[in-house]
Amino acid sequence: MSLKSDEIKKDFNFINDSLINVYDSIMRIEESELRKSRFKDITAKEVHLVHTIGLHDRKTTSQVARILKLSKGTLTANLNTLERKGYVMRIANQEDRRIINLGLTSKGRLLYRAHDAFHRLLVERFLKGFDDDDIRLIKQAMINLEDFIDEVSAK
Incomplete structure (x- = not known):
């Protein structure tokens, strides 16, 4: 060798x-x-659900379930918990009342921002010292990894 x-x-x-x-x-x-923190009542998995819902997107429950690769039943149970804890709210869709959109409460938005700041710091430290070409290579490697994860998840 x-x-x-x-x-x-x-x-x-x-x-x-x-x-x-x-x-x-x-x-x-x-x-x-x-x-x-002041968010003692929430788990890291719940934080990632809050992050997926996002600040302003008003995603539907189906969109969030698809993104996180959760069954609708599992998502509903998690949403019930986050709603009870005061992080998430369900919003009736004005155009189609059968559709439920998701939003964050003020407590949820504060958690989202804190979590986002932590991840931005991680990325800044991860990319420290790399030039633009290196960053493009790392981006491609991340795309490759996400594609593989999507393929495995689809099975």
Whole structure:
């Protein structure tokens, strides 16, 4: 085996291990920070549901279920919890009363902004020291990863 392929294998293993460690660490940090904050009553998974709903989009329940790859029943249970906790509100669609749109309460919007700021800081640190060409390569790698996740999720 050539030196170059040994280096590539080491890089591959490093990236593999790093993806696992980064995911686990982000989830631990989010849970820990939530417990220390005014948002003690919410989990990291619930925060990501709030984030998916977004600040101004007024997504439908079907759109959110599709994005998060949740069944409508699971989403409904999660929405009931977030509504009871005061983060989310259901809004009747004015054009079609059968459709329910989702919005964030003021408490939900505050949580969204705090969570978004944390993730923006993560991305800034992740991209620190890279030039525009490097960032485009990283973007393509992320697209490749998302495409693979979508393929696996669709099975």
